[in-house]
Ligand SMILES: O=C(O)CCC(=O)C(=O)O
């Protein structure tokens with residue numbers, strides 16, 4: 715059974731010692747980065763052996779990946795909206811060909827699951843995000859996932875439904891597979907359609923490319939920042955990333971339609987949650 719110390723490089727990032735100088739320094743740095751552009755990277759969070767263990771776990775579950783090649787707009791819609799012109803983010807569709815290993819593929823004893831469910835890690839992420847506390851996203855499919863980009867695949871420009879996500883890069887592509895983002899291109903009061911359209915048409919204004927390495931953890935606010943993972947070319951090694959989702963309230967479950975789109979199936983939990991849903995903002999999902 716894995717202990718946290720087997721997985722996280724605790725000397726470097728002592729998530730188990732809140733209040734220690736190294737903990738506070740890591741939190742301060744992440745807060746500063748998140749304030750500037752909604753993105754922070756904790757370098758080498760994972761021990762090299764844990765990167766290998768998690769990589770093996772992903773490879774062993776790769777057959778459970780739900781790959782769906784779809785042309786999506788940044789809101790994951792696949793259908794045109796006749797109320798908007800053709801040249802508009804709502805009517806601009808680009809290929810998303812990556813896939814997710816679902817949460818229910820991981821048994822509790824796996825290093826990936828132990829890391830995701832670590833209350834120390836959740837508290838550290840909460841401190842970085844300046845919120846009192848975080849809970850593991852209770853969605854049985856979308857809480858713990860791995861994003862798989864096999865050679866030839868890309869995950870195009872989009873917004874996340876969640877306010878933020880935590881990504882641990884596990885296997886780097888040899889080429890491509892880079893995380894790019896445009897910080898705060900929209901906010902709750904402004905959809906930012908014009909700037910978004912420029913990016914969708916190949917513009918590079920405000921685009922940041924992240925230097926993320928295997929074993930690094932990224933904390934990212936993806937609801938307001940357009941982002942993508944660039945294409946992994948044919949002939950490259952695949953790119954594998956573990957993605958951890960957290961919520962500020964316990965017991966949150968994902969949308970029915972999005973779940974079907976990303977995982978190809980829904981569970982009774984999703985159907986029940988849909989009936990009780992309360993929207994937190996009016997932005998397009
Ligand atoms: O794989 C990644 O780095 C992030 C993928 C992503 O943007 C997402 O899953 O929403």
Ligand SMILES: [Fe+2]
Nearest residue numbers: 873874936941
């Ligand atoms: Fe995303």
